[in-house]
Amino acid sequence: MGERNTHASARNLQKSDLGGVIFGCKNNTINECLSKQLFGLPSQHFLYVRKIDPGLPLFLFNYSDRKLHGIFESASPGRLNINPYGWTDGKERTQYPAQVQIRVRLQCQPVLEEKFKPLILANYYTNHHFWFELDHAQTRKLMSLLASLAIAPSTYIPWNTANQRKVFPPLPTSDKKEEGNRFKLLALDVECANFSSGASDSSDAAFSADGAREEDEFLQPSALEIERSNNHGSRKSDSSNFASFDGDDPLLKGHLDMNLIDQDEKGLILMKLKELAFNNEHRDFSSTGHVNKPAVERDMHFEDLACIGEKMSSEEKNEEIPCSSSHCQVIITEVLVREMEELKAFKTEQTLRMKYLEQMLVEAETEIQRLKDHCIMVESASSLTMEHKDEKVESSDKWLSTLDLYFPRGDVRKSLKPMNCVRSYASTSLLNGELYISGGGDGQLWYNTVESYNPTNDQWTLRPSLNGSKGSLAGATVNNKIFAIGGGNGVDCFSEVEMLDLDIGQWIRTRSMLRKRFALAAAELNGVLYASGGYDGNDYMSSVERFDPREHYWTRIASMNTRRGCHSLVVLDGKLYALGGFDGSAMVPSIEIYDPRLGSWMSGEPMKHSRGYLAAAVVKESIYVIGGVKIGDEIVDTVERFKESQGWEEINSRAIGKRCFMSAITL
Secondary structure: OOOOOOOOOOOOOOHHHOOEEEEEEOOOOHHHHHHOOEEEEOHHHHHHHOOOOOOOEEEEEEOOOOEEEEEEEEOOOOEEOOOOOOOOOOOOOOOOOEEEEEEEOOOEOOEEHHHHHHHHHHHEOOOOOEOOEEOHHHHHHHHHHHHOOEOOHHHOOOOOHHHOOOOOOOOOOOOHHHHHHOOOEEOOOHHHHHHHHOOOOHHHHHHHHHHHHHHHOOOOOHHHOOOOOOOOOOOOOOOOOEEOOOOOOOOOOOOOOHHHHHHHHHHHHHHHHHHHHHHHHOOOHHHHOOOOOOHHHHHHHHHHHHHHHHHHHHHHHOOOOOOOHHHHHHHHHHHHHHHHHHHHHHHHHHHHHHHHHHHHHHHHHHHHHHHHHHHHHHHHHHHHHHHOOOOOOOOOOOOOOOOEEEEOOOOEEEEOOOOOOOOEOOEEEEEOOEEEEEOOEOOOOEOOOEEEEEOOOOEEEEEOOOOOOOEOOEEEEEOOEEEEEOOEOOOOEOOOEEEEEOOOOEEEEEOOOOOOOEOOEEEEEOOEEEEEOOEOOOOEOOOEEEEEOOOOEEEEEOOOOOOOEOOEEEEEOOEEEEEOOEOOOOEOOOEEEEEOOOOEEEEEOOOOOOOEOOEEEEEOOEEEEEOOEOOOOOEOOOEEEEEOOOEEEEEOOOOOOOOOOOOOOOO
């Protein structure tokens, strides 16, 4: 794909301001981009790739010859790892996981950089590098430029020609003379063609299913996503196009011989009438749920069909008997209308059945999950009892090693492979599509171990250990490196920061924070690390500091209005949200919002429940807050969702149960 850019990966446009996106490639990757209809960028670009919705205009920039290709549009939402091994030999994971499926909107000649650069000059931050995010005005200018160089449909061959399909299959014939002619027919209406073949457009159906599922995703591994079939590279046809019944023949050009058209049209009508008559004659309406037609109406219907069939058959034998093509078309239209009404009724019934079965499946999965959780808790309690025979084990202390996948909309939780050991107070980070868990403990011991989870094979892998055992630390990923920030070991609080570089294969100590911070929260925004609040060994803090890897030192910024520890920090629409936590005397429901452009914190609408040691993540422009501790040892069993336009609302969840000291992340 394209060159990596560590200077600045995004303009950070809001979703409503995003008019289009440019993707990158090189000569050795452009063919795969176009043939597989998949564009990709390095992971740091996912900040705005995730904002891509189907239909958004896209462009492809070739770094090798500095040309811009288009016009494309997204055929799926922007996701991580649609193809985890794209642009590789299949043995290693892709370096470009921020991906989107595409289709051709308008095929145009590529444009040299010197032609399009003036149109997006504001995006250039160096002479040869520019931001890929486009606002609506820039997108319109690029589309206008490329449209002026549009290629006529008859002068090019689509990339994905293997996926093209014919409107009708070849017609059988007993006339050997006609076999030699290899005649062509004018293509009928696409909707009628779909009806006659008994199938709808597979790519649209797969996309709809995918689109509905994506709305429900929360912590969804990319390997579980449905890979949609994509036929959008095929050339589109309208009612003026011709479809060949012989794959070896070229498309028709000019005028057809009208005698052949009339002759073949009659043959096609006769075949369709015979087929429909046979189907109606052998259909069991009581078993399919269709309404039975009156016998008189059915008899009249079949008499009409028989009449037309006799006329058509006699005309094949004796051309002196005339036949009205318009009358035949009227009969066919009536038959097709009846068939469509029956199909709609059948589809409605099947839809209701599917909804009922889906609800039953959700309830069954919830019950199975409840039983699994009970077994895990019993096993954990038994293990702790064996390890500490002389100690009293409280029933409320159930340290878990579980990893769960949660779908908020359906309130469904699915168990994945558990970690190698029970672990809480740990930090979570995402790198190259894998989930990294660092440090933490089991309530008795602190760990220095690190393990990663791969959604593609549902497996955990041990990774290089931290330089020291610690818990209640924070984690974040910047420029393909994981940072483990602060924390403590029950005796000391730490200001130290460690960085995992997979190229070196170990954790490296880097510049420490200005303050010691235990039970802090951290997040990455625009390539910069932010560390907020925490406990310094004496008191809980409201101070916040930032670390820019390009500057390589920590800088203090505006403090929060409330002291916070054991809280969460997430990014939504280019702003930091500090959620809940402990202020030194009680758990709080308040939230604060930091806008880097203003450089100050402002109070937001508080959550409905006070909570600390909670888990929070952003999915589909919403913040989800899960579990935590409310008052004393009371564990929260509620889930709340925040949208800027709607505020906080409590989700009626039975799947999560009581959870605390855990983490959440969006895959």
